[in-house]
Every structure is written in C-alpha cells, then in structure tokens.
Amino acid sequence: MHHERFGTVIDLNTPARPEQQQANCGNVPSRKGAESTSNGGSMARRRFQEGQVYRKGKTWIGRWREDVIMPDGNVRRIRRGRAIGTVKQYPTQKLALRKLQLLLAPVNDPAYRPGRIAVMTEFVERWESEVLSQWKPSSQAAAKSHLKNHIIPALGKLRLEEIGAETQQKFVSLLSGKVSRKMLLNILATLSSILGKAKEWKYVCETVNFRSLTLPQRSETQQELHFTVDQVRKILAEAKQPFSTLFALAAMTALRAGEILALRIGDLDFERRLVFVRRNVWRGKVGTPKTKRSRGVVPIPLPLMFRLQAYLRDVWKPNTENLLFATRNGKSYCQSHVVQEKLWPILDRMGIPRCGLHAFRHTHSSLLVDMGAPVSVAQAQLRHEDPSVTLGTYSHVLGDSQREYAEKVAELLDYSGLQKHGPAQLIQ
Numbered sequence: 119m120h121h122e123r124f125g126t127v128i129d130l131n132t133p134a135r136p137e138q139q140q141a142n143c144g145n146v147p148s149r150k151g152a153e154s155t156s157n158g159g160s161m162a163r164r165r166f167q168e169g170q171v172y173r174k175g176k177t178w179i180g181r182w183r184e185d186v187i188m189p190d191g192n193v194r195r196i197r198r199g200r201a202i203g204t205v206k207q208y209p210t211q212k213l214a215l216r217k218l219q220l221l222l223a224p225v226n227d228p229a230y231r232p233g234r235i236a237v238m239t240e241f242v243e244r245w246e247s248e249v250l251s252q253w254k255p256s257s258q259a260a261a262k263s264h265l266k267n268h269i270i271p272a273l274g275k276l277r278l279e280e281i282g283a284e285t286q287q288k289f290v291s292l293l294s295g296k297v298s299r300k301m302l303l304n305i306l307a308t309l310s311s312i313l314g315k316a317k318e319w320k321y322v323c324e325t326v327n328f329r330s331l332t333l334p335q336r337s338e339t340q341q342e343l344h345f346t347v348d349q350v351r352k353i354l355a356e357a358k359q360p361f362s363t364l365f366a367l368a369a370m371t372a373l374r375a376g377e378i379l380a381l382r383i384g385d386l387d388f389e390r391r392l393v394f395v396r397r398n399v400w401r402g403k404v405g406t407p408k409t410k411r412s413r414g415v416v417p418i419p420l421p422l423m424f425r426l427q428a429y430l431r432d433v434w435k436p437n438t439e440n441l442l443f444a445t446r447n448g449k450s451y452c453q454s455h456v457v458q459e460k461l462w463p464i465l466d467r468m469g470i471p472r473c474g475l476h477a478f479r480h481t482h483s484s485l486l487v488d489m490g491a492p493v494s495v496a497q498a499q500l501r502h503e504d505p506s507v508t509l510g511t512y513s514h515v516l517g518d519s520q521r522e523y524a525e526k527v528a529e530l531l532d533y534s535g536l537q538k539h540g541p542a543q544l545i546q
Contacts, residue, residue, distance in 0.1 A: 419528030
C-alpha cells in the first residue's frame with residue numbers, strides 16, 4: 119500500500135526513517151496512481167512527482183519512483199535513490215529538493231518510457247556479442263581480461279542500476295591497491311563502455327563519470343626503457359638478417375613493432391624516401407593501425423634506405439603477401455617470437471635489461487629530444503597527432519625539418535657508415 123503526500127511517495131508497509139518523516143515537503147495536491155502490473159500491460163504513470171529528500175550524515179539523499187521493464191517483460195514501479203550533494207553544497211532542504219527536481223526532469227517528461235533492468239553478467243553477454251566483437255583483436259583481449267579478472271568478480275552479481283557513483287568509487291578503491299593507475303584507468307574504460315552502451319539501450323543505469331571519481335595519485339613516472347646510441351649500434355651489428363634490418367627500421371623510423379611486421383614491399387617508396395604505414399599485425403592477424411592518427415608516412419633516412427635496398431637485393435625472398443619480413447611459410451612474424459628468440463639473447467650477451475621492440479621507438483624519440491628537435495617535429499615523426507592523409511598532401515606537410523632530424527638520428531645509429539659509402543659497403 120502506498121500513499122502520495124505533497125509530491126512524495128511514502129511506503130506505508132515500510133517504517134519511514136525519522137529523517138525521512140521530517141523531509142517531506144512540497145505543495146502539489148495528492149494524486150492517486152497505479153502500482154506495478156504483473157502482466158506487462160499498460161500502467162498509469164504519475165503526471166508529476168517531486169520525490170523526497172532526507173539527510174544522511176552530511177549528504178542529501180533523494181528518492182523517487184521509477185517504472186522499469188523486468189527481464190520477463192513485466193513493468194514494475196521501483197523506488198530509486200541517489201546522493202544529491204552535500205549539506206555544504208545545499209545548506210537547506212529546499213535547495214536540495216530543487217536539485218532533485220532537476221534530476222527528475224527525464225522521469226517527469228511526457229515522453230518518458232520505462233527503462234530496462236538487468237544483472238551485470240546478463241548484460242555483459244549481450245555487450246560482448248554485439249559490441250566487443252566489433253573491436254580490434256588486441257582491444258578484445260584486453261577487455262576480456264578486465265571482465266574476467268576484475269569487473270565480473272566485483273560487480274557481476276549486481277544489477278546495472280546498483281552500479282552507481284558510490285559503487286564505482288568502491289570498485290576504484292578495491293583495485294587501487296592491486297593494479298597500476300594506468301591499468302585501473304583501462305579497466306574503468308571497459309566498464310564505461312559497458313554502462314554507456316546500456317544507457318543507450320535504455321537500461322536503467324548510471325554511466326561512469328571519471329571527473330567525479332577519486333583516483334589514486336600518480337606514482338613517480340618511471341623512465342621508459344630505451345637504448346643508448348652505442349647499444350643500438352652493437353645490437354644491429356650482432357643481429358642476423360632479417361632481424362638486423364628489422365631492428366634498424368625500428369630504431370631509425372620509430373615505427374611500432376606491429377606496423378613493421380605488417381609492412382609490404384609496396385609500402386616502401388625509395389624515390390621519395392618514404393615508408394607508408396597502412397596496417398598493423400597483432401598475434402599474427404593483420405588489421406588497421408593502432409589509431410586513425412597512426413596511419414601515415416615517415417621519411418626513410420639515407421642510411422636506412424641503403425640497408426633496405428641491400429636487404430631486398432641479397433636477403434629478401436618473395437612471398438604471397440609481399441611482406442617485407444616473412445617467415446619461411448610466408449606469414450608475418452609473431453612479435454613475441456622476435457623479441458624472445460632474437461632480441462633477448464643479444465641483450466643478455468650485452469648485459470642489457472630485457473625489453474621489447476618498443477625500446478627502439480623510445481630511443482628514437484629520446485634522441486630527437488636530445489638533438490633539440492621541436493615538439494612538432496617529434497610528434498609528426500611519432501605520429502601522435504598526424505591524421506591519415508594522401509601522398510600528395512603528406513608530401514607537402516612533410517617538411518625539411520622532420521627529415522633533417524630523422525637523418526641525424528639515423529646517422530648516429532648507423533655503425534657501418536653506409537651514408538658515405540653506399541650499399542656496396544654493407545657489412546653482412
């Protein structure tokens with residue numbers, strides 16, 4: 119049994135809290151409304167409700183009624199509540215009630231329709247089928263790891279509408295001592311995608327508001343692993359083909375490992391000394407570059423051009439995909455195989471801490487900074503802000519400054535002096 123008084127719904131079957139009894143306010147005449155239906159039929163909706171406000175400690179809590187569609191298709195009217203703000207923000211009850219009325223605007227809108235409810239695990243199954251399946255393989259793997267190890271264990275049994283701001287903050291606190299801040303943000307991004315899509319699909323839920331969450335403080339930034347100039351020279355001298363050329367390409371262009379492993383012969387333009395980044399390889403699967411901005415072109419310095427020409431002439435073997443670096447079966451190399459079987463043994467012999475191919479990219483960027491290259495040049499070379507453009511447009515954008523600094527980096531890293539003597543002097 120229920121009764122509406124001054125725009126506030128009060129359950130007579132449930133004893134009201136003392137603070138709730140004192141918080142009822144408003145001047146709207148009482149109206150009689152219909153309760154939930156068990157057959158999913160039409161249900162009269164209150165034309166307007168002001169809700170109720172009560173104080174809990176130093177926080178104002180708002181409550182109201184909302185129609186929802188149950189998993190079985192029936193419509194029920196449930197009691198909803200959320201924190202409105204602090205007493206400091208809203209010193210009086212009337213001010214808190216005004217804030218609540220703003221939040222109730224969608225519910226009081228004539229176009230309002232009941233929302234849907236679901237348990238997190240139930241909705242995630244649909245989200246994985248309809249949304250996650252459209253993501254890149256690398257993004258799918260990361261999201262599935264977030265779900266399996268963190269989101270489902272902590273939030274899987276909750277209904278979507280229960281995962282509000284307070285629950286999200288508790289989730290952050292739970293993970294802050296277990297994972298790094300960067301990983302925490304990635305996990306929250308997956309949760310945000312799930313709740314955001316649920317909101318679009320008319321489920322009753324609250325999306326993730328990163329600004330309202332209190333995140334752990336940033337720890338002291340650790341310097342990314344990178345090689346010295348002398349170390350790169352020794353690595354290139356120690357590595358056998360085709361990996362010596364592969365490592366040189368990584369160091370002299372700052373291309374990502376997946377981008378290098380996806381390169382085809384047609385991506386090299388020796389006439390204009392450009393390499394086109396059009397694809398990316400992840401776990402043997404060829405896809406688009408990491409982001410739209412990753413697609414583009416970078417200059418090929420002269421020392422690298424001589425290396426590539428000699429490699430194509432003396433080492434490279436045709437394959438069905440025309441890959442620049444291919445296995446005996448004509449497939450692209452697996453990044454982990456290149457790192458663990460080809461790079462790490464060299465690093466171990468040289469006494470260098472183990473790291474991945476990305477260290478070559480960090481080496482290139484560090485040298486650009488050390489040489490005093492403008493930030494715009496470094497960003498263009500690393501493709502952090504360049505959009506995907508055609509050859510004609512990019513040839514105009516590609517200024518002498520970017521090529522000049524790329525040449526300087528390559529000259530430092532080139533141990534064999536190929537720029538002076540040409541490819542005939544290549545030491546195999």
